[in-house]
Amino acid sequence: MDDVAAVAGVSRGTVSRALRGGDKVSAAAMRAIHAAIKQTGYVVNRHARSLASRRSETVALVLCAPPARLGEDPSFNILLFGCVQALSEHGITASLSVVSGDAEFTKIREQLAGAHVDGALVIAAHPIASLAEELAAGGIPTVACGSVPCRSHRRPDPQQSLSLVSTDDQEGARSLVRYLRGSGRRTIATIAGPASTACGAARLAGWQDEVGADASPHLVATGDYTRASGHAAMVELLQRAPDLDAVFVASDLMAAGALAALHAAGRRVPDDVAVGGFEDSAVAITVQPTLTTVRRPLARISTEMVRLLLGQIDGDPPAEVVFPTDLVLRESA
Amino acid sequence: MDDVAAVAGVSRGTVSRALRGGDKVSAAAMRAIHAAIKQTGYVVNRHARSLASRRSETVALVLCAPPARLGEDPSFNILLFGCVQALSEHGITASLSVVSGDAEFTKIREQLAGAHVDGALVIAAHPIASLAEELAAGGIPTVACGSVPCRSHRRPDPQQSLSLVSTDDQEGARSLVRYLRGSGRRTIATIAGPASTACGAARLAGWQDEVGADASPHLVATGDYTRASGHAAMVELLQRAPDLDAVFVASDLMAAGALAALHAAGRRVPDDVAVGGFEDSAVAITVQPTLTTVRRPLARISTEMVRLLLGQIDGDPPAEVVFPTDLVLRESA
DNA sequence: GTGAAAGCGCTAACAT
DNA sequence: ATGTTAGCGCTTTCAC
Numbered sequence A, B: 001m002d003d004v005a006a007v008a009g010v011s012r013g014t015v016s017r018a019l020r021g022g023d024k025v026s027a028a029a030m031r032a033i034h035a036a037i038k039q040t041g042y043v044v045n046r047h048a049r050s051l052a053s054r055r056s057e058t059v060a061l062v063l064c065a066p067p068a069r070l071g072e073d074p075s076f077n078i079l080l081f082g083c084v085q086a087l088s089e090h091g092i093t094a095s096l097s098v099v100s101g102d103a104e105f106t107k108i109r110e111q112l113a114g115a116h117v118d119g120a121l122v123i124a125a126h127p128i129a130s131l132a133e134e135l136a137a138g139g140i141p142t143v144a145c146g147s148v149p150c151r152s153h154r155r156p157d158p159q160q161s162l163s164l165v166s167t168d169d170q171e172g173a174r175s176l177v178r179y180l181r182g183s184g185r186r187t188i189a190t191i192a193g194p195a196s197t198a199c200g201a202a203r204l205a206g207w208q209d210e211v212g213a214d215a216s217p218h219l220v221a222t223g224d225y226t227r228a229s230g231h232a233a234m235v236e237l238l239q240r241a242p243d244l245d246a247v248f249v250a251s252d253l254m255a256a257g258a259l260a261a262l263h264a265a266g267r268r269v270p271d272d273v274a275v276g277g278f279e280d281s282a283v284a285i286t287v288q289p290t291l292t293t294v295r296r297p298l299a300r301i302s303t304e305m306v307r308l309l310l311g312q313i314d315g316d317p318p319a320e321v322v323f324p325t326d327l328v329l330r331e332s333a
Numbered sequence C: 001g002t003g004a005a006a007g008c009g010c011t012a013a014c015a016t
Numbered sequence D: 001a002t003g004t005t006a007g008c009g010c011t012t013t014c015a016c
Helices: A002-006 A011-017 A029-040 A044-053 A067-072 A074-088 A102-115 A129-139 A169-184 A200-213 A227-240 A253-263 A298-313 B001-008 B011-021 B028-039 B044-054 B069-073 B074-089 B102-115 B131-136 B169-182 B198-214 B227-240 B252-266 B299-315
Strands: A058-064 A093-099 A119-124 A142-146 A164-169 A187-192 A220-222 A246-249 A274-276 A291-294 A319-324 A327-330 B058-064 B093-099 B119-124 B142-146 B160-165 B188-192 B218-223 B245-248 B274-276 B292-293 B320-323 B326-328
Touching: A002 A011, A011 A029, A029 B074, A044 B044, A044 B274, A058 A074, A058 A102, A067 B074, A074 A119, A074 A298, A074 B093, A074 B102, A093 A102, A093 B074, A102 A129, A102 B074, A119 A129, A119 A298, A129 A142, A129 A164, A129 B245, A142 A298, A164 A169, A164 A298, A169 A187, A169 A200, A169 A246, A169 A274, A169 A327, A187 A200, A187 A227, A187 A253, A220 A227, A227 A246, A227 A253, A227 A319, A246 A253, A246 B160, A246 B299, A253 A274, A274 B001, B001 B011, B001 B028, B011 B028, B011 B274, B058 B074, B058 B102, B074 B093, B074 B119, B074 B299, B093 B102, B102 B131, B119 B131, B119 B299, B131 B142, B131 B160, B142 B299, B160 B299, B169 B188, B169 B198, B169 B274, B169 B292, B169 B326, B188 B198, B188 B252, B218 B227, B218 B274, B227 B245, B227 B252, B245 B252, B299 B320
Parallel strands: A058 A093, A058 A119, A119 A142, A142 A164, A164 A319, A187 A220, A187 A246, A246 A274, B058 B093, B058 B119, B119 B142, B142 B160, B160 B320, B188 B218, B188 B245, B245 B274
Antiparallel strands: A093 B093, A291 A327, B292 B326
């Protein structure tokens, strides 16, 4: 940097100012400096800059999920890459951590403490979301998405720098069930996700809202978001409620399993039984028949997370934003 | 850190030494220092450390792939998370970048130049592998995996700090085709990947090796690794070689498409036509019938990449390692 | 608008 | 084994 200053015939301070937006730098100096940079092939040292400015232009990207879902669940990846993309557009680097077990949990906690990142983005599938709250409590701007447990009706705590981005899964579920009913279905069962996950609970609640008085427990089977569990749940439902003519499934993957079970049982979809999924993941169009499902605006979620984080880093208060879902009509219902 | 030194009653230099392995530090001092650290809640500032030591304990993790494959291709993710995991075990942070187009390419290039990372891991699906060579040429220890084009029979260049980790796809293809032949198949067609990709070429070469004189062009159709292309290719093959009784497909996803086409054409699998895939991805067991395929040791690849990179950072020469594949027998052949 | 100077928090070479 | 010292490369007051 001294070289650049020398070549441009200015002081190091001016070069520094020129690099950071060029405020209070004359146009002539600006030109000379840029020329000098080109000539010398200069490139800033991020570590030195971070040390001096106390800003690292880096945010931690923390994925909380069991290893199995990491490789399998595409929505996870869309979120991940969406965040990386959005950050990159702001010239910010993402440092990636994965925490599936408690061991990594404490490890990450320590790592982040010393990492001096500007903020953290937490993408949580299973609720180690306490990580997010911990980070926020530790004073680092944090934005989480996914199933943050039981905060649904709490107002964001302005004391804590934790923002939340989620989708209105309950309303999404309602819209699908409403559609099923509207197209003449009478007995609408559901395959729910684990009650321990916020999204599992929300989607089940949406089904209940719409089905109302008909929401008897024998129309509910629970899976764990895997294809196999969806299959098993469908078999169970078919046995408990042979007269069902529709089923709302809390995830596309489980819906794929349900479809297979229905096929095996000789029920035609959608003629005999309508099937609705949730997520609009890749399987939704891979499956036969293609799946009517509820789409979550994954791309918007990731860009919104980044937007909120950047805002928080600049001092904005934390926020809680909820996106609506879209009903995607295909062949299965 | 001065606080810690004060509390422990030693100098800052000693604290620093204690932190980095405790060489040349008395046991008593060591104890005092650790106590002081606990008491003060001290945690090193990575930026300051990096600036002084010229080592960042961070490596760049670069994914080269079209956006579509990023979210879809699970092997990609397994590799990615495997690397993150392995790095984390060594206390190293991964800073993630995604480059799909040329725009990002130059952006990343600049970013990495100033990032002062200790090394780079390149996971390339489509061959922007020039990125890897460029990084290596720029003097940063680099390990790449995936389809690095046309280096197959070059010896690693010791001048360049670029290591390569790959699988022996050609032999993998041979083993599957050999198995098909061994189980009595006479006319073995193939659906190849794009000739522009190293793995596409290798898998096709393996098929040719085994089929030998029977390897006429009308038994070869080419896809682009998508399910749809596999379907189309199968339709084409069925038309060109109606008497085929086996087909080796260069990826599981394409094989899934082929299976659908065979089903539509009324051919039974494996009774009429045996089908073999490549990758052993999640679809291999999702599909009906489940897919006989060639498994690549993804987990080993990622740990080996990290091992090589760490070695290179410590001054080891670059290496080129090739892993064997496994034949996974299921229902389709 | 620009330069000079004082650090940011740490490591590493040297002296002891 | 430990203390001392000189930076690492940059930002940022503060005078001018």
